[in-house]
Amino acid sequence: MRRTTAATQGALRTAIWHERRVELAMEGDRFVDLVRTGQAATVLASYGFKAGKNELFPIPLDAMNASLGLFTQNPGY
Known part of the structure; x- marks a missing residue:
């Protein structure tokens, strides 16, 4: 993971989620991660x-x- 200047828990989580998305691109894990972290409804709403x-x-x-x-x-x- 590249250096981060995240100073809060939320900012650090965002940095970790971004790094995980980059590292696991094309692996098919993103949907599961979005559901597990409660972000699926927001991120995937435009896809139905x-x-x-x-x-x-x-x-x-x-x-x-x-x-x-x-x-x-x-x-x-």
Whole structure:
């Protein structure tokens, strides 16, 4: 990580998130990071992201059928 002048907790977190984004570019981790840090609704709103639905993926129908009723579908699907 390059040197940072972050003086507050928020500024340091922003610097770390930026560095993680640069280091892991094209690795497919950004979506998970955005959901985990609660930033997905803000950052991805212009792409149609809906909070409360798009944080989880749907459970495949064959997995639902094979579970014999143990699974319930994720909300919104």
